[in-house]
Amino acid sequence: MNTRLLQIAAVVLALIAFNDAFYQVNESDQVIITQFGNPIGTPVTSPGMHFKLPFIQRANRFDKRFLEWDGNPNQVPTRDKRFIWVDTYARWRIVDPLKFFQRLRDERGAQSRLDDILDGEVRNAVARYDLIEIVRSTNRNPEDVPIEAGEERVILEQIKQGRRQIHHEILERAASRMSDLGIELLDIRLKRINYVEEVQKDVFARMIAERQRIAELFRSEGEGESARIRGERERELKRIQSEAYRTAEELRGKADAQATDIYAEAHGRDADFYAFTKSLETYEKSIDPKTFFILSTDSELLKFIQRPR
């Protein structure tokens, strides 16, 4: 009975030992073997099943992948004394698990170290630059910037460094401080930038004022343009009417002259006879029943009333 119990215990122990001797390394893992807390050998990075001494050695797993770091939103003043909320993120990975294990023990320790280093570097960088440098990344050709309603030409200020440069600067400074931690910093970026409440109010007020200015511009543009069109209408009207008048009068004048020429040419043959015939015509036209004639018997017509010859 006793030996049987011992046998069972031995088998169970062997099973436990066997189970502890093998450990699985996943694609995303890297492992450091420690013996009584001391790291042994080189880190295991190839995935698959691996062997270690049971109980004596321990497998410490570290992630091989890019890991996240999400900064706390921070209220930071820029160089031009504007208070902004800055929210950052970074990507990093454990490149030297041994160093990492020695210096930071685990990811929790790493996160808090990253907090210290990255928050500080971000704060420094933001304080070193004007807000515009943090918001903008390139100097665009002013020609490419659409301009609204005859606004002034350069809306975008010129920048010297820009956001990308600042990212780069933070990355470089932070990475140099991390090299002895077994960490590689892949990237750090400003995720969000926002005005703090009080500044935001001012900015909104400015935006409103800007809009009002543009609205006024549109209105006066409309009034100006419509006045111009009305003026043009007036001018066109006068031009058309006067041109027509001129042409008409020219035509009339020419016709009158031509008629005069024709008459003169015809009547010139005998002006006296013309006067005579025209007078006769005029009599015929002007005499009507209301006319009262006083005729002297001496006249051409009546001279025969008194004497036949």
Place this chain on the structure above:
Amino acid sequence: MREDVIDFDRLGRRIPPVSPRLIGIVLAAIAVLAVLFSTFYQVQPEAVGVVMRFGKFVRTSEPGLHAKVPFVERVQKVPVQRQLKHEFGFRTEEAAVRTRYSESDFAAESVMLTGDLNVAVVEWIVQYRVSDPYKFLFKVRNLDDTFRAMTEAVMREVVGDRTVTEVLTVGRQEIETRVVEQLQALVTQYEMGVTVDQVVLQDVNPPDPVKPSWDAVNQAQQQRDRLINEARAEYNKVVPRAKGEAEQAILQAQGYALDRVNRAQGDSARFKSLYEAYRKAPEVTRRRMHLETMERVLPLVGGKLFLDKDAKGILPLFSFDKLQGTVPGVPRGGGDQ
């Protein structure tokens, strides 16, 4: 209430005695089933299976039914064909004919600074696909959060280079393409194994407190257009008519000219003919014409008075209104008829 009381004793007694043989068969069946389930696996048409042996990546499998070594190999399925989507500034709660959106505020995601240091509220979506299942699974931890953070950073970088007007109006298309470009570059750098398909801007607005003033600008713009249109309408109402009237005046003048010249030619022709005849016997013709005219004219005359050439001072004999009657156009002078 008596029915609710369960009599465990009686329940227990009802279970029939089980032979060890039966237990053995059941266990064997379970074992076989477990092996079968662990051996065969199905990959959906939109996915790809990633097979790992003791955690080590060994192969990928295409859609269909596949077998693997049971218990030793594990499969993780990655939907490579499916288009994945992230929403920024809003969340679709239930996609349907009338899609419902979450009521919560995602302003932190959507409020951003523009290049002229104004503020815009930008909502957008990113569509992407898994292009490399291996990288997708093993290169980046917490891929979704990383991807979101990257997208926000890139969007802000692009918007930060543009004026608020550009962001809100004409620049949308360009922002979308620029974000896709930069995001794709970043995704490649981070070895995430995804491909960015497209970025689509949704609602892009000025911040709420500023909105009314933007509307005012729109209004002013329309007012401008209206004023200009009205002026044009007035112009169009008057000018073409004036053109027509001008043409009318010219045509009338042309008519006058024709009339005048033709008449002159007619008159002169007549005069010439008359003159030719007259020339042959001027004195007689002259007298005849005179007398003939008198003959036609005199009967028409209302009042006549023949007066000897020596008679003098007869004028006072006429009453005043009779004389007046001789003035044409005065209606009351008709007494001599």
